[in-house]
Amino acid sequence: MDIGESVRMAIATLKANRLRSGLTMLGIIIGNAAVIAMVGVGQGAQRYAASQFESLGPNTLFIVPGTPQARNRTSNVPQTLVLEDAKAIATQVPTVQEVAPQIQLQQRVTYRGRNTNVLIVGTTPTFPSVRSFTVAQGRFISDEDVQRHRRVVILGSDLAKKLFINENPVGQQVRIKNLSFEVIGVMAEKGAFLGNNQDEAAYIPITTMSSRIVGQRSPYGISLTFISVSARDEQSIDAAKFQITNLLRLRHQIVDEDDFTIQTQKEALQIIGNISNALTLMLAAIAGISLLVGGIGIMNIMLVSVTERTQEIGLRKAIGATQRDILAQFMIEAMILSALGGLIGTGLGVGGVMLVAILTPLEAGVAPVAVALAVGVSGSIGLFFGVVPAQRAARLDPIVALRSV
Structure with a gap:
């Protein structure tokens, strides 16, 4: 069986179970959208902070009384x-x-x-x-x-x-x-x-x-x-x-x-940049958990699909389908789910970033690296979590499968 035929069969199978396929992709969609949105908004916050500090004046230093520790110890400014x-x-x-x-x-x-x-x-x-x-x-x-x-x-x-x-x-x-x-x-x-x-x-x-x-x-x-x-x-x-x-x-x-503190724009921007980077990474990591959950959902549904399609697998093996053919079909189904979910999630994430840029003063933008990373990770998740169900289907004994007919 060639790859084209495997793809067509995978698409036909997924179309036959539209609701289940959609719910399976949901974790991937949410994860991709969240990762892209969080990274885009985080970078927008950094650019906004930079423009705010530049508005204070070029090459400006600020001298304030007391040290940060002294100001924290009392409500009165030294x-x-x-x-x-x-x-x-x-x-x-x-x-x-x-x-x-x-x-x-x-x-x-x-x-x-x-x-x-x-x-x-x-x-x-x-x-x-x-x-x-x-x-x-x-x-x-x-x-x-x-x-x-x-x-x-x-x-x-x-x-x-x-x-x-x-x-x-x-x-x-x-x-x-x-x-x-x-x-x-x-x-x-x-x-x-x-x-x-x-x-x-x-x-x-x-x-x-x-x-x-x-x-x-x-x-x-x-x-x-x-x-x-x-x-x-x-x-x-x-x-x-x-x-x-x-x-x-x-x-x-x-x-x-x-008994004083001198702060430059560069130092203040560096502090804000470090904080926003840490928050962006933390939020992106939390959003990435959705991708992991989505991958587990794909594996779970594919395992259920193997169980439901035992007779189909047995018949295909009986008429000459090899383990490689069965493995390819189930792997392609998993990759289609994750790739399609990744594309939909990317679209939602980009739309969310553009909406933030329109409705707020943040100069939010879509980071190509974030898009590539999110789509690449979602595709990899589909490949990784689709291996176990695909191998289980490929190793199924056709005699045992045909007994259930």
Whole structure:
């Protein structure tokens, strides 16, 4: 018997038991779809995280007070960074281009009965260039605003729309912590960063923030939430981190553990990439269990099929079919089930990834490696789990089989 005839007989047999064949393929379909979807969504999450960090500004470093261990031990953020540290970094570190110190606090902003609780950022004129923000209307904070502790504010685009609706906000007065602030500008749209809408923030001079909103919290000067630093270029990032570390250790007279943490975009992306890779592999492994279950289902159904078709096997052997012919037919049936299930599962997985890309901000995409791996594994599973039933059918004694006729 040639391969073509074996394939035709296998297809005819599977068509005769459509419901059973469909249920047998279900495990393979779910496994393939889940593997492709999980890998595609995982890679999309990585690309989304990378784009989010790139939006923070090119070649940016972030200096935060305390160590991760210290911040975990207490709910209060350590007050170890002050404005003078930021000024020292700007003037004494040659690999640094600009420095933007920041103080952040949630406060209520009010305008004519409309109010909302948003992030208030006290900063300096260098903030837009360091963090890649632009002003869409009006102007940003000036050096004179900082020196004179002026009560001026720049609104994020969404915050301006929420408070002023169709009015022009520039020149109007809003209230922050029961103090009146003049709106001098509106920022261009920036988008969300890891779930936080950067367009709903308000920006005021750092000195005004310290003296009027948060108050003096450190005996050594104006304490900061963190410091954003832009290196001169990508090649200067590591050197800038090293030089800033040495400068702050000297200024803080540190001889043991640092009381600050410096993190670069590259390090943050690496951490997120490692986490997302681990989660993707874990989810893909869990999804792969469905492929294993599907393979066991194929073997189970094929064993049942051998039992049901004992007479057919006996008759075929009696008229000249060899063990190889019987083995080939049952192996082909198992491979058709797994291959067809793999193709359907691949289609569902690709469709799921495309749906995620349309409905969410994740830049999900279909990974060719994942498709090849899922289809290859499903085909291999059909081949592997089809061996036992096929061998059992091929070794069946025709005399014993014909006795049941």
